[in-house]
Amino acid sequence: MTVSQIFFGRRAVRHGLVWLVVVVFYGLKAWQEPIPTGIMHSLESSAAWIAVLALVIYAHFWLLANLLERRRVALYLLATAGLLLAGGALHYFLKELVTASPVKFPGGLYGIGFRIGYLAGKAASNLLPALLLATTARYVRRGTVSHLQMQQLRALQLETELSLLKAQVNQHFLFNTLNNLYGLSLAAPDQMPEALLQLAGLMRYQLDSSRQSTVTVGTEAEYLANYIGLEKLRLRENTKVEFLTDLPHPDRPLAPLLLLPLVENCFKHAIDPSGKNTIRIQLTQTDTGLTLRTGNSIPAQFRPAPSGLGLPTLRARLAQFYPGNRHRLAVEATDTFYAANLQLVF
Template structure:
């Protein structure tokens, strides 16, 4: 209760206004102490400065309440002691600082979370750029050699092969500027890639590529399918015996499934590429998180199969 000429409502509003007026600079100062002392592990200085801030803010609030003629009385109508009123003011300031500190770290945690997401997205885009550069270097070198051989052995196939190469290079150039492409353009890119890879295959290698895409206009993150297709041609080529590569891309109203399978030549030992599958898994987690994607890989000594399912 308060002993003065104002109504309880007016007293409450005045008391709250004084408390907020004292808390605002105290919270601002405490935020500075958090950033410049506590975060730098200067714990003793932080504790001393925070205690001084708390006591000074409590004294100021107590003084302002006294000047505004706001006095706390007990049930019998007796005015509480100065020490009690000062302790109550310090307690109110302490509660305000605690709530502000919690909000400070919650806000910092949220900001840090979004910053980490942005950094992770930037890292993935950098890895994607490296993946594109890696594909460009070794694939373009091999393709040019294959085109040279094709020009000597079967020059009538050169126009189609050059168109495939131009389409592939155009797609990589365009996709580098886009966050999403379409299922249809990604499938066309894979067809051009497979067609050019087939130029270097021997007669003992069979390649099957089938698609069923009723909704080719659906959006898709670029170059998600390439690593699994690329692995088929890295791992399935052997000098002796039959080699088999099967690639199947199917689509429903809400999903896309890529199935790849390839035989493994005897005595084959895979060498880690460093960017292919790890980058694919990271990009899947970024663009199709949780149950929006599923990647299953089954490998034996003679066959390697991968199934990628996406919820579009």
């Protein structure tokens, strides 16, 4: 558990640290008094003030939870005004006990009004700013915790979607590949060992990447090469596939299976049994980033299907692992060609 998690998650620790800062502040302020009696007098006054302040703040927290947050606004405002007056009165009486120099008020009804006005002024000038500060801190903390919880839930959702994506790839791709391997064993048995090694490498990578938060650029490129090699087993001679890589820094970390959706789309949408098909995949790397460019021809009879998990999950994972300007995904589609350009900044 991190320091921030302890601070935001444990109420006693959080409030204890804040009140410790308050006590130290008033203690240092009292220490600046010129004579020992002045120091003791200031310490006693500060202790009385801190006690009143704590009572008012925690009582106001109760009003927030039980009145304002239940939309009983009028009752909340009335109770808060009463709380401030009561806090001002309590502060006055405690200060009077400590200093032994009470404020003299006029008598009669005028004196009662003067007392109420005096206490209201003291409450407004002393307690109200502290109350506003404590309330702001309460809701800022609550907003921060909610934001952290939303991030955790979003990360969990993305991991779930990634697991679904892996399961989808495993089921459909493995089924098609096994059929292709069966055909290959009859038509070209000498190519079977290489194809089986590619399939083993692909399955091993998916198993290993599911246990890791990051892989390397080199292992991701090897995975794509195995995937493309196995996909080519089912293609006819009228389909041209190009896969080019330039990776001077293959050990750089990368989120697993981040590039697969764009490569997978090329083979889903580019196959025309009668016409010529073209698939181009280029993976290049610089000192500061990685770029994947994919492009494929689109058959005349192709009809786009509703989007699955691939691209939406990709965009969400890009926003999580490469937020803001650290990624750019551009897609261009015409009636005959589809191109995607993904740029990552390390």
